[in-house]
Amino acid sequence: xxxxxxxxxxxxxxxxxxxxxxxxxxxxxxxxxxxxxxxxxxxxxxxxxxxxxxxxxxxxxxxxxxxxxxxxxxxxxxxxxxxxxxxxxxxxxxxxxxxxxxxxxxxxxxxxxxxx
Amino acid sequence: xxxxxxxxxxxxxxxxxxxxxxxxxxxxxxxxxxxxxxxxxxxxxxxxxxxxxxxxxxxxxxxxxxxxxxxxxxxxxxxxxxxxxxxxxxxxxxxxxxxxxxxxxxxxxxxx
Numbered sequence: 001x002x003x004x005x006x007x008x009x010x011x012x013x014x015x016x017x018x019x020x021x022x023x024x025x026x027x028x029x030x031x032x033x034x035x036x037x038x039x040x041x042x043x044x045x046x047x048x049x050x051x052x053x054x055x056x057x058x059x060x061x062x063x064x065x066x067x068x069x070x071x072x073x074x075x076x077x078x079x080x081x082x083x084x085x086x087x088x089x090x091x092x093x094x095x096x097x098x099x100x101x102x103x104x105x106x107x108x109x110x111x112x113x114x115x116x
Numbered sequence: 117x118x119x120x121x122x123x124x125x126x127x128x129x130x131x132x133x134x135x136x137x138x139x140x141x142x143x144x145x146x147x148x149x150x151x152x153x154x155x156x157x158x159x160x161x162x163x164x165x166x167x168x169x170x171x172x173x174x175x176x177x178x179x180x181x182x183x184x185x186x187x188x189x190x191x192x193x194x195x196x197x198x199x200x201x202x203x204x205x206x207x208x209x210x211x212x213x214x215x216x217x218x219x220x221x222x223x224x225x226x227x228x
Contacts, residue, residue, distance in 0.1 A: 032215050043207065043219040044159070089159060093215055103172060104149070104217055106159040 002027040004092050006107025014115050019080050021110045023090035024072040030092040033066060033073045034104070038087045048075070080114045087111050118142045122208050122220035130228050134196040137223045139208030140189055145218075147211035148191045150176075150183055153222070154204045162206075165191065198227045 003026040013019050025033075034049035050057045050064045050073065057064050061080075066073040077084055090107040121140040129135055141148050149164040163173035163183040173183060180199070185191045195202055208220045 034217070036219075043221050045219070046216060049216065103161065103164060104215075105161075108158045 002030060002092055002105040004105050004107040006090050006110060008110060010111045012113045013080050015080060017080055019077040019112055021075045021088055023107050025092040027094055029094045032093040034091050035075050036089040044089060082114050082116050085112055085114045120208055120210050120218050120220035122223055124223055126224045128226045129198055131199055132197040135198045137193045137206055139191040139220055141210030142218055145210035145212050149209045150193050151207045152204045200227045203227050
């Protein structure tokens, strides 16, 4: 099955700096890669996603890049703010049509702390 | 703003007791997932359903856990008998046909 590795496990930055979180996946047939943000005591929430036919996607201060050849994808947060502090999870999925029937496999998470 | 609804939000029980967690997926979503979250294991998939049919429950201890979806508006996760190592946050999530996943608020389970 799919295996997703996420690095780093913790990341500390100063407000205004950029933050980058990287993930690698094992199943070359995976074609959907979402990122979730989980604040303390809250539910994980989808913040951005990318499909395999696109190399990069941006939404204001966040962007995701995908390298299918190398099987890795990254989350980039620019101009970080204290409210960006949370746990971030990457995930990978192979849509129905393969045997995974749309099962998301998550990375282990990155604890991001943005210091004022 | 449609949301996945989970009950109860918190549950404290004694070892050996039965625990039932309920989930109401977003109307129209065809996939339902149960995840368990602990500090050590991150988000661990327990079971999931597509169009109410169970597709994969390989992550679930089958001797004590069971997951069902009696109708399109209700998914249940039961633990019988519960053990202290089951203490965790249990999330239900439902997915739309474009595979976007939406999580419920979770059930914080403590087994004493």
